[in-house]
Amino acid sequence: MAIQHSLIFNICFLLLLLPKSIQAESDSNRKVYVVYMGHNARDDASTSSFHLRMLQEVVGRDAKKHMLQRYSKSFHGFSARLTEEEVKKLSGMEGVVSVFPSKSNKLATASSWDFLGFPLTVNRSTTESDIIIGVFDTGIWPESASFTDLGYGPPPAKWKGICEANFTCNNKIIGARYFKADGIYDPKELKSPRDSDGHGTHTASTAAGNVVRNANLLGLQSGIARGGVPRARIAVYKVCWIEGCRSEDVLSAFEAAIADGVDIITVSAGLTSAEELFNDVYAIGSFHAMQKGILTVQSAMNEGPMPQTTGSIAPWILSVGASTKNPDLITPVRLGNGIVVNGVSINPFTLDRMYPLIYAGDVPNITAGFNGSISRFCVPNSLDKNLVKGKIILCDAISTGEPEMLAGAVGSIMTYPGPYFELVRSYTLPVSAVNSEQAIRIARYIQSTRNATAIIMKSEDDNNATRPYVASFSSRGPNPTITSILKPDLTAPGVRILAAWPPVAPITEVEGDRRAVPFNMISGTSMACPHVSGIAAYIKTFNPTWSPAAIKSALMTTASTMSARINTDAEFAYGAGNLNPIKAMKPGLIYDADEVDYVSLLCQEGYSSQHIRSLTGDNSSSCSQIMEQTKDLNYPSFVIPTLRKKVIDSSFNRTVTNVGSATSTYRAFITQPLVSGLRIQVEPNVLRFQHIGQKLSFKVSVQATIQNLDNPIVSGALTWDDGLHQVRSPIVVHVP
Ligand SMILES: *[C@@H]1O[C@H](CO)[C@@H](O)[C@H](O)[C@H]1NC(C)=O
Ligand SMILES: *[C@@H]1O[C@H](CO)[C@@H](O)[C@H](O)[C@H]1NC(C)=O
Ligand SMILES: *[C@@H]1O[C@H](CO)[C@@H](O)[C@H](O)[C@H]1NC(C)=O
Ligand SMILES: *[C@@H]1O[C@H](CO)[C@@H](O)[C@H](O)[C@H]1NC(C)=O
Ligand SMILES: *[C@@H]1O[C@H](CO)[C@@H](O)[C@H](O)[C@H]1NC(C)=O
Ligand SMILES: *[C@@H]1O[C@H](CO)[C@@H](O)[C@H](O)[C@H]1NC(C)=O
Ligand SMILES: *[C@@H]1O[C@H](CO)[C@@H](O)[C@H](O)[C@H]1NC(C)=O
Ligand SMILES: *[C@@H]1O[C@H](CO)[C@@H](O)[C@H](O)[C@H]1NC(C)=O
Numbered sequence: 001m002a003i004q005h006s007l008i009f010n011i012c013f014l015l016l017l018l019p020k021s022i023q024a025e026s027d028s029n030r031k032v033y034v035v036y037m038g039h040n041a042r043d044d045a046s047t048s049s050f051h052l053r054m055l056q057e058v059v060g061r062d063a064k065k066h067m068l069q070r071y072s073k074s075f076h077g078f079s080a081r082l083t084e085e086e087v088k089k090l091s092g093m094e095g096v097v098s099v100f101p102s103k104s105n106k107l108a109t110a111s112s113w114d115f116l117g118f119p120l121t122v123n124r125s126t127t128e129s130d131i132i133i134g135v136f137d138t139g140i141w142p143e144s145a146s147f148t149d150l151g152y153g154p155p156p157a158k159w160k161g162i163c164e165a166n167f168t169c170n171n172k173i174i175g176a177r178y179f180k181a182d183g184i185y186d187p188k189e190l191k192s193p194r195d196s197d198g199h200g201t202h203t204a205s206t207a208a209g210n211v212v213r214n215a216n217l218l219g220l221q222s223g224i225a226r227g228g229v230p231r232a233r234i235a236v237y238k239v240c241w242i243e244g245c246r247s248e249d250v251l252s253a254f255e256a257a258i259a260d261g262v263d264i265i266t267v268s269a270g271l272t273s274a275e276e277l278f279n280d281v282y283a284i285g286s287f288h289a290m291q292k293g294i295l296t297v298q299s300a301m302n303e304g305p306m307p308q309t310t311g312s313i314a315p316w317i318l319s320v321g322a323s324t325k326n327p328d329l330i331t332p333v334r335l336g337n338g339i340v341v342n343g344v345s346i347n348p349f350t351l352d353r354m355y356p357l358i359y360a361g362d363v364p365n366i367t368a369g370f371n372g373s374i375s376r377f378c379v380p381n382s383l384d385k386n387l388v389k390g391k392i393i394l395c396d397a398i399s400t401g402e403p404e405m406l407a408g409a410v411g412s413i414m415t416y417p418g419p420y421f422e423l424v425r426s427y428t429l430p431v432s433a434v435n436s437e438q439a440i441r442i443a444r445y446i447q448s449t450r451n452a453t454a455i456i457m458k459s460e461d462d463n464n465a466t467r468p469y470v471a472s473f474s475s476r477g478p479n480p481t482i483t484s485i486l487k488p489d490l491t492a493p494g495v496r497i498l499a500a501w502p503p504v505a506p507i508t509e510v511e512g513d514r515r516a517v518p519f520n521m522i523s524g525t526s527m528a529c530p531h532v533s534g535i536a537a538y539i540k541t542f543n544p545t546w547s548p549a550a551i552k553s554a555l556m557t558t559a560s561t562m563s564a565r566i567n568t569d570a571e572f573a574y575g576a577g578n579l580n581p582i583k584a585m586k587p588g589l590i591y592d593a594d595e596v597d598y599v600s601l602l603c604q605e606g607y608s609s610q611h612i613r614s615l616t617g618d619n620s621s622s623c624s625q626i627m628e629q630t631k632d633l634n635y636p637s638f639v640i641p642t643l644r645k646k647v648i649d650s651s652f653n654r655t656v657t658n659v660g661s662a663t664s665t666y667r668a669f670i671t672q673p674l675v676s677g678l679r680i681q682v683e684p685n686v687l688r689f690q691h692i693g694q695k696l697s698f699k700v701s702v703q704a705t706i707q708n709l710d711n712p713i714v715s716g717a718l719t720w721d722d723g724l725h726q727v728r729s730p731i732v733v734h735v736p
Contacts, residue, residue, distance in 0.1 A: 030081035032068060032102035032182065034247050036284055037095050039291075039617025040076035047072035055080055058089040068181040069248050074258045074288040079181060079248035097614045098278035104244035105281075107138070107199050107269045108299040108526040112493035113226065116531075118581040120211065120224060125541035128231040130156045132174065133208045133537055134262035134294075135530075136245075136253050136269065137200030139193045139238035140173060141502035144201060144518060146209030146225065147172045147234065161235050161260035165192035172210070175235035175260055179249035186242045193238045198505035200238065202522060203268045205500035207530035208232040208537070215519045217426070217498060217507075218348030220329070220459055225498060225519060228534015228581070229541065235262050245269045247281045254285025258292050263540055265289055265296040266533035268526035271311035272303055274480040277602070278611070283314035287615065290316040291595055295540075295548035297533040299525035300488040301475040307572060310475040315485045315633060316598055318536065318552045321474040322494025322528040323562070323578050324422055329496060330462045331432040333413055335445050336453035343413065343432030344424050346496065346521050347459045351430055355410045356391045357454040359446050363387040378414075383407035392430075392454050394442055401427035402510050411456040415439040422471040422495045423523055426507045430456040469566040470573040471495055474525055477572035478639070478736060482605060486571060486639040486732060489552065490559045492579040494528030496521045535581045542585065543659075549593035549634070550657075556636045557591070557727045558583035561717075570715050571732045576637055588660035588725025591636040600626045601633040638718070638731040640702055648678075648733065651701040656720065656727070658689040658696075665689075666720040666727070668698070673716040673733070678704040680716050680731060687720065702733065 035054075040047060051070050055063040055078070066081040079102060082090070091099045113119070129152060140147065152171035161175030169176055176193035185191055195201045208227040215225035237253035239245045250269075257265055270282055277283050286296035300321045303309035312319035331345045336354060361376030365384040375382040378395035380403045389408035396415050404412040411430035421433050434442065446452045470491055479487040501520035506513045536551050543550070559577030564570040599612055603623035612626070613619050632653045640650050658664065668685040672678070680702050687696045700718060713734040720727040 029083055030066065032079060032246070032248060033082045033087055033099055034079045034102055034251060034281065035077050035090055035096060036075075036098045036100075036278060037077040038075060038097045038614030039288070040072060040074060041617050042076070044072045047076050051076070051078045054090070054093060058086045069252055071251060071255050073255045074292060075255070075284070079251070095614055097611050100247075100275075100279035102247040103271065104246060105250065105269055106244055106272050106301065107240050108301045108524055108529070112497055112531065113228070116493065116579060116581055118228075118535075120226065122582070124231065127544070128229055128541045129153065129233065131229060131232040131264070131537045131541055132156065132159060132235055132262045133229070133232055133533060134235045134237060134257040134260070134265045135200060135204045135207065136237045136239050136250065136257075136265065136267045137203050138197040138240045139178065139190070139195035139200045140176065140204050140234070140236045141195050141201040141500065142168070142170065142173050144205065144500040144502070145212045146205035146227070146500040148210060155233060158261045161256070163193070167193045172234060173236060174233045177236065177253075177256055178238035179252040180241060181246070181248045181252065189241055193236050195238070195502050196504055197240075197242075198501050198520060199240065199268070199526065200236070201502050202497075202499040202520065203266065203526060203530045204234050204236065206497060206527060207266050207534040208234050209500055215498060217346065217517060217519055217521045218515070220346060220348050220521070223498070225500065228531060229537040232537050235260060240269055250281045251285055254281075254289060258289050258294060262294060264533050264537045265294055266530050267296060267298045268524075268529045270298055270301050272301060273309070274311050274313045277314065277481060277607075280314070282312065282317065286314060286317050287598070290548050290598070293547065295536055295551050297529055297536055299529040302473045302524050303475045304573075305472045305474075305476060305569070307476050307569065308478060308480045310477055310479070310487050313479050313481045313485070313487055315482060315601060315635060316548065318532060318555065319488040319575070320525060320529045320532045321488040321491040321574060322471045322523070322525040323468040323491040323574065324471050324493065324495035325468050329424070329459045331459045332457045333432045333434070333442070334455050334457065335442065336449070336451070337445055339441070339445065341434055341438045341442060343434040343438065344421055345431045345433050345459060346424055346426045347430055347432065347456065348426075349430040349456075350458045351411065351455050354453040354455045357446060357452040358387065358391050358393055359443055360393050360395045363393070378403045378412070392456065394439065394446065396439065398433060400510065401429055401431055401508070405429045405510070413439070413442060413454070413456070418472060420472065423473060424496060425522070426520075428508055428510045428513050432456050467563060467566070468560070468578045469562065471523070474573065476569055477575075478641070478734060482601075483641050483736070484601070484639060485633070485635060486575060486637040486730065488575045489637070490532070490556055490575045490577060490579060491562070492528040492531035494525050495523045497523065497527040499527075532579055535579060535584055538581065539584060547592055547594060550590045553591040553636045554587035555579065555584045557589070557729060558587050561728070564715065570713050571637070571730045572713060576728070576730055586660065586725065587727060588722060589656040589666065589720055589727045590659055591634045591654060592657050593634045596626060596629060597633050600629065600631065603627050636729050638700060638729060640733045641736050642733055644735050648702055648704040651699055653697060653699055655695050655697040656687070658692055658694045660722065660725050662692050663690055664722040666722045669719045669721055671717040671719070673714040678702070678714065678716075678733065680718070682718060700731070702731065704733070
C-alpha cells in the first residue's frame with residue numbers, strides 16, 4: 001500500500017532551503033514538535049493549563065496560537081509549532097522527557113487463515129464480543145459487509161469511546177474518531193473517520209471483520225473473508241491521511257484509545273527508520289498502553305530487504321514482518337508457439353483471443369526523442385502509440401501499467417529482477433509479471449518469428465504452494481535502537497491479502513480507474529500486522545487476565561519455524577517464526593514481564609533515573625534500585641551482538657510461568673548453531689511444575705571463540721518440551 005508522501009516532503013524540503021531572512025518574516029521557521037513529558041499524575045484541567053503556561057514561558061503571548069494538541073490522560077505533553085530556539089529551551093525544562101519533530105509516518109484473507117491452520121470452525125469464546133480492537137489507520141468504510149452488526153448486543157459496559165463527526169457507529173464499529181491537529185485537509189479527503197483510501201478498511205476487516213461468504217476481487221480468489229476475531233468490536237482511530245500519519249495525531253490516538261478502553265491496539269503504520277526510543281510516538285504511546293494492560297501490535301514496515309530497516313523497535317510492542325508462500329496465484333502467458341510461461345499478478349481480465357506480441361525496446365517514440373534503451377523499460381511516454389496499439393507488450397521492468405495503457409496496449413508482460421516477486425498488484429489492463437529468465441524466453445520467441453502472438457490469461461490458484469518465507473519488502477532487524485532485543489518478533493501473511501475495501505477507493509492508483517470493489521487484494525507488513533492483532537485478541541478472549549507480554553510470549557514461542565535457507569538473514573527477517581494461531585492458544589509456558597522489567601531494561605540502556613521517573617510517574621525509584629530487582633528483560637527470544645573473533649561469554653536469566661498442565665516436567669532442548677566452537681547451555685535443564693501459575697527460573701549461557709564467523713548471523717534455539725507443548729525461543733549471535 002503506497003500512500004503518497006512525496007508532495008509533503010518536497011514542501012518541507014523547500015521550506016528548509018529558504019534563506020534565513022525570509023523565514024524570520026513568517027511563521028515558516030516554526031515546525032511541529034512533540035513535547036513528551038511522561039506519565040501523568042495530575043488531573044486533566046490542571047495539566048492542560050500547566051502545558052499552556054510552559055509554552056507561554058518560551059513562546060510568549062502567541063502560545064495559544066502555536067499550541068496544536070495537548071495530551072493529559074495516561075501520559076502528558078503537547079504538540080506545538082516551535083522554532084529551534086524554543087525547542088532548546090523546552091528541552092531543558094523540568095519534567096520534559098523529549099522534544100522531537102513531528103514526522104509524516106508511513107502506512108506500511110480469506111485463504112491466509114486457512115493457510116495458517118486456523119479454520120472457520122475453531123472454538124470461540126462466548127466473550128469474544130467483549131473484546132475491542134483499536135485500529136489506528138485511514139479510517140473505515142462502515143457499510144462494508146465485514147462490519148454489519150447483525151446479532152451484536154450493545155457495546156461492552158467498560159467502553160467509553162465516542163463516534164465523531166457525522167459517522168454513525170453500530171454495535172460492530174463502536175467507536176470512530178479522527179485526528180488531524182494541523183487542521184490541513186487535502187480536498188480529496190473526508191473530514192471524518194470514514195475511509196476514502198482503503199487501507200484502514202482492509203486492516204480492520206483482517207483483524208476483526210465479520211464472516212463474509214463468497215468474497216473475491218473481480219472473481220479472483222473467491223472464498224470466505226473473515227477477521228481473526230469475527231465477533232470482536234472495532235474502535236477506529238483515523239490518524240493516517242494522504243500525506244501520511246503525523247506523530248502528534250498518532251499520540252492523540254494512543255491517548256484516546258487507552259482512555260476509551262480498547263483491549264488490543266493494531267497499528268499498520270510506523271517510522272521508516274528507527275528512532276531513539278523517546279522520539280518514537282509508537283514506542284511512547286504503546287508504553288502507556290502496556291501500563292494499562294493493552295498490547296500494541298505494529299507492522300515492522302516495508303523497507304526491506306536491507307538489514308536494520310525496521311522502524312518498530314520497542315520491547316513492549318509486538319513487531320510483525322510479512323510472510324508469503326510461493327506464488328499462490330499465477331497468471332499464465334501462452335505464446336503463439338504453444339509455450340506457457342507462468343507469471344504472477346492479480347489479473348481479473350479475460351482476453352478473447354491471441355494478440356500480436358511486441359518487445360518494448362523495438363517500439364520507442366523516436367519523434368519524442370526516445371530510443372530502445374529507454375523504451376524497453378516502458379518509461380512513461382517513451383512508447384510509440386502507432387506501434388503499440390492493440391498489442392501485448394513485453395517490458396524489461398515492472399511499470400505501473402499506465403505507460404502501456406496510454407500507448408494503447410491490450411496487455412503488458414513485465415519483468416521483475418529477483419527470484420520472487422511479492423509486490424503483485426492490480427492493474428488497469430491485463431498484466432503478468434515474469435522473472436528475467438522467463439522474459440528472455442519470451443524475447444527469443446519474439447525474435448524468432450515475424451508474427452509473434454500471445455494471450456495473458458486470467459489469474460488462477462496454484463495449489464503447489466510451499467513453505468512460507470519472508471517477503472523481500474518486509475523490514476529487517478537487527479534492532480538499530482535497542483540491540484539486546486530481537487526484531488521483528490514474528491511474521492504473518494502479508495502478500496495478496498483479500499479483505500474489505502471501500503467502493504470509493506480505486507483498486508489501482510491510476511487516474512481514471514473507476515472500478516468499485518467490496519474486497520481488494522493488497523500486500524505489505526500492514527496486512528501481516530492485523531493477522532497477529534486478531535490472534536492476540538483471540539488469545540485474550542480465553543485468557544482475559546494475561547498481560548501484554550504474556551500474550552506476546554504465547555504468539556512468539558509457538559510460531560512455526562522458518563527456513564534460513566530461503567531467508568539467509570534468518571531471525572532478522574522472521575523473528576521467532578510464522579504465526580501459528582492454534583498453537584498460540586496453548587503455549588504451555590509464558591515469559592511474562594511488566595513495567596518494572598521494561599524500565600530496568602531502559603536503565604541498562606543508559607536512560608537516566610530522571611527520564612525513567614517521568615516515564616513511569618514513580619518519583620522515588622532510581623535506576624540502581626530498579627536494576628537490583630530485575631536484570632534481564634524476560635523476553636522470549638535471545639540476541640547476542642558480538643565482534644568478529646571476540647570471545648563470547650554471555651548469560652541470560654529467564655523465568656517461565658506455567659499456563660499448561662498443573663503438574664508437568666519440561667526438558668530443555670538446544671538446537672546448536674552450525675558453527676564450531678559455539679556452545680549454548682541451560683541450567684537447570686529440567687523444570688518440574690506442581691501447579692498452574694508457578695514460576696521457575698533458569699539460566700542460558702552462550703560461550704564461544706568464533707574464529708571465523710563467515711555468516712553475519714548464527715542462530716540456534718532453546719525449546720522447553722513437556723511432550724505436549726514446545727516452547728521455542730530463537731538464540732541469535734551476530735556481528736553487527
Ligand atoms: C474445543 O473445545 C472443546 C470443548 O471445550 C474441546 O474438547 C476441544 O478440544 C476444543 N478444540 C480445539 C481445537 O481447541
Ligand atoms: C459529513 O461527512 C461528509 C463525508 O462523508 C463530509 O464531507 C461532511 O463535511 C461531514 N459533515 C460534518 C458536519 O461533519
Ligand atoms: C538512447 O538515449 C539515451 C538517452 O537519451 C542515450 O544516452 C543513448 O546513448 C541512446 N542510445 C542509442 C543506442 O542511441
Ligand atoms: C510521441 O510523443 C509525443 C510527445 O509526447 C506525442 O505527442 C506523440 O503522439 C507520440 N507519438 C506516438 C506515435 O506515440
Ligand atoms: C499472423 O498471426 C495471425 C493471428 O494469429 C494470423 O491470422 C496470420 O495468418 C499470421 N500471419 C502469418 C504471416 O503467419
Ligand atoms: C510443484 O513445485 C515443485 C518445486 O517448484 C515442482 O518441482 C513441481 O513440479 C510442482 N508441481 C506441480 C504439480 O506443479
Ligand atoms: C512525589 O513525591 C512527593 C514528595 O516527594 C509526594 O508528595 C508525591 O505524592 C509523589 N507523587 C507520586 C505520584 O508518587
Ligand atoms: C541471574 O540471577 C542470579 C540469581 O538471581 C544472579 O546472581 C545473576 O547475577 C543473574 N545473572 C544475570 C546475567 O542477570
